[in-house]
Amino acid sequence: MKGKLLFAICVLGVVAQAASASGLPGALVTPQWLSRHLNEVTVVDIRDDMKNLTQEPQFGGVAASGKKSLLQTGGHIANAIAVDFNKIRVDRIVDGVKIQAQMPTAQRFTKIMDDSGLNKSDKPIVIVSVGDSVSSVDMATRLYFQLRFFGEPRDKIAILNGGLNAWLQDGYPVSVDKIAAATGNWTAGPADQKILASLEQVKVGLREGSYQFVDARPVDQFLGVVRSPVDKTPGHLAGAVSFPTDAIVRPIGAAYEFMSARDYKMILAQFHIRPDVPTISYCNTALFASGAWFVMSEIVGNPNSKLYAGSMIEWTNLGNPTVGLPD
Structure with a gap:
């Protein structure tokens, strides 16, 4: 009886561990966390220069912190989908005046995300910017805001702190393969x-x-x-x-972090x-x-x-x- 009880406790422990592993630790995740849980999340890369998705990053030795000294960013996390920041805001006419960089409608935002390949999924979303400037970091927060506004639950979305540059500085690999075009089936929910x-x-x-x-x-x-x-x-x-x-945000090497x-x-x-x-x-x-x-x-x-x-x-x-x- 004791053996069966011990076995049941072990099984429950494994299940609980697996359940917790699939959840996000908060609105920010570290490169270490993302590396461990990469297959359990959808990585959404956001940047305004899509050309460097396929460029090799350049390093210049090891910095005093012990991390790689990143000279030039490049590549993307394997299996990520890519979103062009230039497309997630739109021009709108307000009182007869054309106003740039405004919130899209739910229909327009759905199309933008589907064109980027985002699918409906139980997997949490982790947004990855390049992370090489305040502007880059805030591209991630702007996309985070819009996904939240258009229905993504708070506990299902996070940002990689420091972005791709933090990932590279910590020695994790990137892909320079072209991201295959795909159409997703994500749909905006009720606006928050x-x-x-x-x-x-x-x-x-x-x-x-x-x-x-x-x-x-x-x-x-x-x-x-x-x-x-x-x-x-x-x-x-x-x-x-x-x-x-x-x-x-503050700079840590070549990465800007919260x-x-x-x-x-x-x-x-x-x-x-x-x-x-x-x-x-x-x-x-x-x-x-x-x-x-x-x-x-x-x-x-x-x-x-x-x-x-x-x-x-x-x-x-x-x-x-x-x-x-x-x-």
């Missing part, structure tokens, strides 16, 4: 409106003081010292606080950003802002964090006011 801020919600939030507004652009753009070419006027939303791009919730709470305090109040993040085109939203929502754990996807490109081109140095 809790994480998206509309233009009207921004106006109400500013008027009533019901939201903390976080500006995720470089400091010079926040102050209005310089104006982004896509914005009609310089400066920021009245009352907004700055969470500048260089405080969102930090811990504890680190971010200390950083947010320095910028007078409260981690636990309703928050709307914005930038120029909601690329950098998606990184700020990811930090606030998925790492720090603020359940009332929204992304203003229209951001300053919509706000200023529709004639809404900003504060800061005049242009």
Whole structure:
């Protein structure tokens, strides 16, 4: 009897271990974790230069950290599907004005992901950017946001921290084979409106003081010292606080990585950003802002964090006011 009981316990232990192995540890995974669970997830590569998917990475010896010194990124994780970042945002006409880099419709986003080869699956999704800059990292957070908005459960999607560059620095292999064209059958689900801020919600939030507004652009753009070419006027939303791009991720060798919730709470305090109040993040085109939203929502754990996807490109081109140095 004891032998049968011991056998049953062992079997249950193996089953439990297998079940936990198939789940994501959180919104971020490490190269080590992904290497161990590569066959249990769908890897989605996101970048804006599709040519280097098939280029060999270049190394220059071993850095002081003991990791390979990566000189030039290249390749992709084997069996990944590739998404062109340039395609996941669209032009929209708002009040007769053409606004670039906006959220696609559910139908359009479904086609983009199916054209990239994404299938309906019980496997979790791990998004991999190149990870060589803040912009690259935020391509991953923008895709993460859109997948979440269009129905992917929070516990079924994660980002590889540090992206492909972290993977390469840790000595893991890549493929330089051309990714075979395939049509997927992924379908957008009901939109999660809790994480998206509309233009009207921004106006109400500013008027009533019901939201903390976080500006995720470089400091010079926040102050209005310089104006982004896509914005009609310089400066920021009245009352907004700055969470500048260089405080969102840190470079580890050639890879830019997110930090811990504890680190971010200390950083947010320095910028007078409260981690636990309703928050709307914005930038120029909601690329950098998606990184700020990811930090606030998925790492720090603020359940009332929204992304203003229209951001300053919509706000200023529709004639809404900003504060800061005049242009």
